[in-house]
Amino acid sequence: MKIKYRRSVLGYLWSLLNPLLMMGVLIAVFSNIFRFDIPNFPVYLLAGQIIFAFFSEATSLSMNSILSAGPLIKKVYIPKYIFPLSRVISSFVNLLFSLVAMIIVIFATGAPITPAILLFPLPLLYILMFSIGMGLIMAVLAVYFRDMIHLYTVLLSAWTYLTPIFYPISAVPNYVKSIIYANPMYYFVEAFRDIVLYSKLPDLQTNIACLSFSVLSIVFGLLIFYKNQHKFVLHI
Template identity: 30%
Template sequence: MTEKSEKRRQYMFVIRQLAKRDVKKGNSSAFLGQLWNVINPFVHMITMVIIFSVVFDNHVPNYPVYVLTGTIIYSLYNSGTTGAMKSMVANKNFLVRTRIPKNIFVFEKVYMAFINMLYSLIGYVILLIVTGVTPNPYMLLVPLDIAISLVLILGLGKILAVINVYFADIEYFYHILMLLFMYGSAIFYTMDRMAPAAQMVMSFNPIYIAITIARICVMDGYAPGPMLWVKLGCYAGFFYLLGSFIFKKGTQDIVAKL
């Protein structure tokens, strides 16, 4: 038991080291460094609010918070899965030379996405205060929403990482798919603008579900219905198991392939 926890601590250390390297690589010479993680989602939100309230003529109460909630969660999914997808290929040298368990590399990318999300939450909290959103107990459910999402992202990331080793073009396909999800997750519009059939399809979109849960907790202040949780939980469970299975199968002779 103690040996196991010792191992776990070691892995956590490796993940942190790798994450540190990634942060350095991304912002090596930037003076403002990590602050960009706070600035970027904020500017993005402002732009989206201006453009989409003009183009789509949206009348959503507290549109800025509505949009930023969506953007932050979408970014978590997008950067988590995309990072994980590239994790094995990018750490080729490490993988071949060391005996670190391979899923550490996938973990690390999801961890990175999570940390980046925490940074963007700074701007989010400020926005909540400025727009006068009153704190309510249901906000405490948001971490649960994020936790389930992370499990799902991890599962998806594992699958993508394996595919990427054998079929590099997945990166291009996935990019397009995420673009579709960006428009299909009701980030900047409300569902009722869409045809009933489209609404039906969207209610099965896990990113949309995760965003909806967060919006209900933060903006509407009541407990999201059980169906939302069940759906999201099923996605997470299913893809986590599938991901772990594929990862196990797929990584057996991966070193040779790399």
């Protein structure tokens, strides 16, 4: 975090300003041009934006973590999972700062606040687990396939549009809905929105989907990482 905001005048304040400024731009576009009729659109938008921005940043940084630590890995023995894990945790701290922006928008828009909002750590835990697993996988892919670093930027863009962040799922045709329902990020975003926007606990189906994707991500991430980590030194 210190390195990220080094020599920045506003420093950590950017963790709060970034989601607010991006929210302002997207609201101007999608509220006035496309005119999606979504109640309390600012909170709807920011909830999805915060969750997906964390995942995007965490996995992108994790992807380069082993390569950037190459000189250290070649010199001394150190558990290699530390590098992608540290990137995810750093991004998660940034996410926690962004929650301040969420609180500001909730109060500013008069969104209802009930005791259910105290359950907000639950979807954050889900997305943290999913991001750790995906971060481990992306770190391995980047070591063996450097083109993946550039390809992943394109994949993230497509993934963003296939996640209902700034549009309601009711606005897309049925054949697109089937793709969205297979998208793990859809369930993490919906679980977070259920709590902070709709003041309710995510339903059983959403919780099962979130937990399943999170556990599978962690399991496959660890298996793939530990199977390949001893060969990293030959490719970095």
